Amino acid sequence: MPSNRRKFIGQSFASLAGITATAMVPTHIFGHNLHNTSRPEEIILQPNKPSNTKESIRFSVIGLNHGHIYGMVDSLINGGGNLVAVYAKEPELLQQFTKRYPKAKIAKSENEIIDDNSIQLVASAAIPVERAPIGIRVMQSGKDFMADKPGILTLEQLKEVKKVQKETKRIYSIMYSERLGNPASVKAGELVSAGAIGKVVQTIGLGPHRMRPESRPDWFFDPKKAGGILCDIGSHQCDQFLFYTNSKQADVNFSQIGNFNNSDNPVYQDFGDMSVRSAHATGYIRIDWFTPEGLGTWGDGRTFILGTDGYIEMRKYIDIAGKEGGNHLFLVNQKETKYYDCSNIYMPYGEQLVNDVVHRTETAMTQEHCFLATELALKGQKMAHKLNV
Amino acid sequence: MPSNRRKFIGQSFASLAGITATAMVPTHIFGHNLHNTSRPEEIILQPNKPSNTKESIRFSVIGLNHGHIYGMVDSLINGGGNLVAVYAKEPELLQQFTKRYPKAKIAKSENEIIDDNSIQLVASAAIPVERAPIGIRVMQSGKDFMADKPGILTLEQLKEVKKVQKETKRIYSIMYSERLGNPASVKAGELVSAGAIGKVVQTIGLGPHRMRPESRPDWFFDPKKAGGILCDIGSHQCDQFLFYTNSKQADVNFSQIGNFNNSDNPVYQDFGDMSVRSAHATGYIRIDWFTPEGLGTWGDGRTFILGTDGYIEMRKYIDIAGKEGGNHLFLVNQKETKYYDCSNIYMPYGEQLVNDVVHRTETAMTQEHCFLATELALKGQKMAHKLNV
Numbered sequence: 001m002p003s004n005r006r007k008f009i010g011q012s013f014a015s016l017a018g019i020t021a022t023a024m025v026p027t028h029i030f031g032h033n034l035h036n037t038s039r040p041e042e043i044i045l046q047p048n049k050p051s052n053t054k055e056s057i058r059f060s061v062i063g064l065n066h067g068h069i070y071g072m073v074d075s076l077i078n079g080g081g082n083l084v085a086v087y088a089k090e091p092e093l094l095q096q097f098t099k100r101y102p103k104a105k106i107a108k109s110e111n112e113i114i115d116d117n118s119i120q121l122v123a124s125a126a127i128p129v130e131r132a133p134i135g136i137r138v139m140q141s142g143k144d145f146m147a148d149k150p151g152i153l154t155l156e157q158l159k160e161v162k163k164v165q166k167e168t169k170r171i172y173s174i175m176y177s178e179r180l181g182n183p184a185s186v187k188a189g190e191l192v193s194a195g196a197i198g199k200v201v202q203t204i205g206l207g208p209h210r211m212r213p214e215s216r217p218d219w220f221f222d223p224k225k226a227g228g229i230l231c232d233i234g235s236h237q238c239d240q241f242l243f244y245t246n247s248k249q250a251d252v253n254f255s256q257i258g259n260f261n262n263s264d265n266p267v268y269q270d271f272g273d274m275s276v277r278s279a280h281a282t283g284y285i286r287i288d289w290f291t292p293e294g295l296g297t298w299g300d301g302r303t304f305i306l307g308t309d310g311y312i313e314m315r316k317y318i319d320i321a322g323k324e325g326g327n328h329l330f331l332v333n334q335k336e337t338k339y340y341d342c343s344n345i346y347m348p349y350g351e352q353l354v355n356d357v358v359h360r361t362e363t364a365m366t367q368e369h370c371f372l373a374t375e376l377a378l379k380g381q382k383m384a385h386k387l388n389v
Numbered sequence: 390m391p392s393n394r395r396k397f398i399g400q401s402f403a404s405l406a407g408i409t410a411t412a413m414v415p416t417h418i419f420g421h422n423l424h425n426t427s428r429p430e431e432i433i434l435q436p437n438k439p440s441n442t443k444e445s446i447r448f449s450v451i452g453l454n455h456g457h458i459y460g461m462v463d464s465l466i467n468g469g470g471n472l473v474a475v476y477a478k479e480p481e482l483l484q485q486f487t488k489r490y491p492k493a494k495i496a497k498s499e500n501e502i503i504d505d506n507s508i509q510l511v512a513s514a515a516i517p518v519e520r521a522p523i524g525i526r527v528m529q530s531g532k533d534f535m536a537d538k539p540g541i542l543t544l545e546q547l548k549e550v551k552k553v554q555k556e557t558k559r560i561y562s563i564m565y566s567e568r569l570g571n572p573a574s575v576k577a578g579e580l581v582s583a584g585a586i587g588k589v590v591q592t593i594g595l596g597p598h599r600m601r602p603e604s605r606p607d608w609f610f611d612p613k614k615a616g617g618i619l620c621d622i623g624s625h626q627c628d629q630f631l632f633y634t635n636s637k638q639a640d641v642n643f644s645q646i647g648n649f650n651n652s653d654n655p656v657y658q659d660f661g662d663m664s665v666r667s668a669h670a671t672g673y674i675r676i677d678w679f680t681p682e683g684l685g686t687w688g689d690g691r692t693f694i695l696g697t698d699g700y701i702e703m704r705k706y707i708d709i710a711g712k713e714g715g716n717h718l719f720l721v722n723q724k725e726t727k728y729y730d731c732s733n734i735y736m737p738y739g740e741q742l743v744n745d746v747v748h749r750t751e752t753a754m755t756q757e758h759c760f761l762a763t764e765l766a767l768k769g770q771k772m773a774h775k776l777n778v
Contacts, residue, residue: 040710197681201649201660204675206593206693208700253774254643254664256671260590261697271590273673275643275664282645282776284662284673286593292586292699294725300700304595308650310681311597311689313709320702320719321429321728322711330709336683339710385642387671 040337045187047344050351054080055358059146060113061086061104062134063126064093065217068148072123072175073101076146079350081121087113110134114141120357121146121171128232129225132157139170144357146173149235150227152374155382162371169360173353174370176239178207178301180349183342184314184329185240188305191312192244197333198309200245203283205237206302210291211270221268228381229257229272229287235377237285238276242373244305247278250372255380258387261290269389274380285380297326309334429726434576436733439740443469444747448535449502450475450493451523452515453482454606457537461512461564462490465535468739470510476502499523503530509746510535510560517621518614521546528559533746535562538624539616541763544771551760558749562742563759565628567596567690569738572731573703573718574629577694580701581633586722587698589634592672594626595691599680600659610657617770618646618661618676624766626674627665631762633694636667639761644769647776650679658778663769674769686715698723 059081061069065088073083087107088094098104107113113122114137122138124131125148132152135145151174152158165172179185192200219225226232242250255274262268273286291299301316310333317326329340352364448470450458454477462472476496477483487493496502502511503526511527513520514537521541524534540563541547554561568574581589608614615621631639644663651657662675680688690705699722706715718729741753 042710199649201647201679202662202675202677204593204595208695253645256642256664256666258590258671260588271671273591273664273671275645275662277645277776282647282660282662284675286591286673288591288695290590290695290697290700292721293723294699295721296726300721306597306677306679308679310683311679319711320721320726321431322708332681332684332689332709334682337685337709387666 040339042339042341044341045345048346050078050346050348054351055354056080056082057120057354057357058082058084058118059121059123060084060107060116060119061097061123062088062110062113063124063130064088064090064097065127065219066125066148068175068177069097069123069125070100071177071181072125072146072148075175075181075347075350076121076123076354077350079352079354081350081354084119085113085116110137114138117142119143124148127219127225128227129153132161135161135172136164139164139168139172142168142170144171144173146175146353149174149176150232150374150377151235152378153227153231155375155378158371158375158378165367171353171356172367172370173365174235174374175349176236176373178236178316179240179243180365181347182316182327183345183347184316184327184340185303186347187329187340187342187345188303188312188314189243191331192305192307196331197305197307197311200305200307201281202306203241203244203281204302204304204306205240205283205285206300207233207237207285207287208291208299208301209233209287209289210295210298211289221265223267223269228384229269229289230255230274230381230384231377233287234272234274234285234380235374237287238376238380239369239373240303241276241283241285241376242369245278245281245283247281248368250276250278250376252376252379252383253277255383256385256387257381257389259389260387263388267389271387272384274384276376276380295320429728431728431730433730434734437735439467439735439737443740444744445469445471446509446743446746447471447473447507448510448512449473449496449505449508450486450512451477451499451502451527452513452519453477453479453486454516454608455514455537457564457566458486458512458514459489460566460570461514461535461537464564464570464736464739465510465512465743466739468741468743470739470743473508474502474505499526503527506531508532513537516608516614517616518542521550524550524561525553528553528557528561531557531559533560533562535564535742538563538565539621539763539766540624541767542616542620544764544767547760547764547767554756560742560745561756561759562754563624563763564738565625565762567625567705568629568632569754570736571705571716572734572736573705573716573729574692575736576718576729576731576734577692577701577703578632580720581694581696585720586694586696586700589694589696590670591695592630592633592670593691593693593695594629594672594674595689596622596626596674596676597680597688597690598622598676598678599684599687600678610654612656612658617773618658618678619644619663619770619773620766622676623661623663623674623769624763626676627765627769628758628762629692630665630672630674630765631758634667634670634672636670637757639665639667639765641765641768641772642666644772645774645776646770646778648778649776652777656778660776661773663773665765665769684709
């Protein structure tokens with residue numbers, strides 16, 4: 001095919017993919033198209049408003065074992081929730097909580113909250129293995145439930161939670177905060193659904209975390225109490241895969257867990273990765289506890305969303321040696337490269353959940369999505385090939 | 390364990406991994422440690438010198454079907470090679486080549502080059518499926534061989550090439566240019582071997598490419614002539630995994646190939662990914678042909694090297710909405726976050742290969758490494774789950 005070949009010759013130097021040995025080739029051959037960062041438009045997103053007609057609910061808290069509870073409570077309060085009471089076994093955790101929320105009544109027992117019929121929702125960041133049993137008791141008492149992630153620790157717990165949820169028609173919501181509580185992630189969802197990058201074919205989620213073992217309670221190091229690495233921080237990533245690819249069913253292709261640098265604790269997992277797939281998209285997830293001390297924050301979390309007509313990268317918490325702060329979103333599509341500073345935008349999860357409690361809707365997250373994200377993480381954890389674990 | 394728990398409470402807000410809902414939580418709770426990009430040291434690396442005692446070889450070229458040949462030839466010339474002759478079937482490709490290298494003699498046939506006993510090495514960027522057969526004839530004539538990637542197209546070709554290489558003791562080198570021809574990749578190798586990030590436990594290689602179908606010859610779209618996506622551009626990534634993890638053996642855990650946006654050409658693959666593993670490290674590789682027109686170069690190639698004490702990210706060809714140019718290397722370890730501009734550094738591959746030809750050594754790349762990288766890519770290609778292909 002001579003005509004094709006002629007075109008091939010003419011364009012091969014400027015555009016041919018794979019010519020990477022630029023330092024070996026005079027620059028004029030490539031023109032300025034290679035290794036060129038144009039100055040793209042930078043957009044600082046302005047705060048968008050929550051809706052004016054905010055609903056209101058009464059909620060309480062059971063279990064304060066992870067600091068995530070503060071983000072969860074604030075999200076509910078911002079969304080219209082009134083915090084009524086709190087129960088926790090640990091006096092020191094209670095003290096810290098009531099210092100921040102002085103109006104919260106300290107309940108004497110879990111049952112005091114469960115038995116209070118004026119309460120519409122219970123939020124919990126108990127030790128992970130206790131969350132599903134608490135959620136089941138909460139749903140059976142006629143209330144909705146909001147769990148920190150991992151919201152469910154085993155496939156057996158998942159089965160039981162699904163059964164009770166179906167019977168009681170209560171909400172069992174898991175706060176996958178790396179999406180629901182991150183402004184860049186919220187903006188990415190808007191861009192994807194507006195078609196900014198065409199058809200989404202893949203997500204990559206990198207979720208590195210800093211460990212600081214001295215800051216962690218005992219249960220953190222016991223997979224039976226905290227879940228393995230894929231069950232725990234992997235569940236965030238499964239949520240993001242399902243959300244950005246708009247997948248309603250999916251399965252795990254492959255997974256592995258590793259213990260590369262914690263041989264003193266042989267059951268601990270400091271590395272995990274997995275591949276997931278739906279009918280129309282795939283996802284890769286990598287999680288680790290290796291964030292080094294020289295990073296200015298707890299983890300260089302990244303999300304890449306690949307579409308047929310472009311891609312999005314989120315540098316969620318830091319842009320190493322780049323832009324200040326967090327909440328960075330980069331969009332590249334057929335038209336341009338664009339940067340969005342998402343720091344100011346409103347995250348609707350709390351308000352949506354409060355609304356769902358009042359109106360029995362599924363706007364914050366469908367129940368199906370909530371459970372499927374966890375199911376993927378649990379399956380990945382269960383089938384994982386073990387590297388030195 | 391009360392003492393642990395006390396520490397947990399005290400430090401949980403500043404350092405606890407997973408508190409991502411920052412916008413929900415007052416900033417003073419986190420302090421300035423979250424979402425903070427310190428201004429890290431920026432290092433512009435100065436050109437390092439090739440060695441003074443350069444060896445010299447006579448080399449020729451057979452096959453000009455991919456523009457990579459220019460990077461290959463320049464690399465050899467910079468390393469001390471004297472270009473003698475060239476053979477190609479296509480007059481238009483020859484014309485372009487001799488315009489750039491006017492001293493190269495045009496050979497009338499492949500045999501004219503094969504039979505010239507003064508030639509020590511032959512370089513080839515023939516149509517991929519022809520490279521192994523050419524390489525075999527070259528080695529059998531007593532010469533060394535340097536192939537563009539993919540250097541070998543099937544496991545059968547690999548078996549034959551390995552056999553002849555063993556018999557003849559000639560060099561069969563494949564120019565994995567995304568490492569050997571990229572300054573940031575060379576610098577990363579130095580940092581890793583100096584222990585800058587501890588023990589390397591994983592690599593992630595993202596190799597997006599722009600297609601521009603009109604610029605591609607017919608063979609490009611035929612996997613039987615060009616190899617599938619994992620065999621072709623995946624082989625670069627397998628090379629990088631083996632190199633940065635210092636793995637001498639490895640296997641493929643999982644692979645898949647996809648055709649998401651080229652349904653008019655049902656055998657073509659525009660997406661592929663795979664997971665590889667050695668005894669002490671793992672690797673994830675993703676390849677695609679979706680680079681959108683709004684990117685300032687042909688592909689936003691990235692490499693992440695994860696170690697127990699830090700990580701490296703290479704933004705090889707562009708830093709979207711960030712620093713100008715290419716060849717960016719970011720290092721984060723227990724001490725600091727550092728940025729290296731690697732644009733000026735010397736890439737030793739050509740010189741090392743010329744030396745290897747003269748001294749019968751393996752400094753540019755061991756033969757074993759060269760074949761294993763290709764074997765991983767070929768296995769990944771062969772066992773790949775098919776998504777719409």
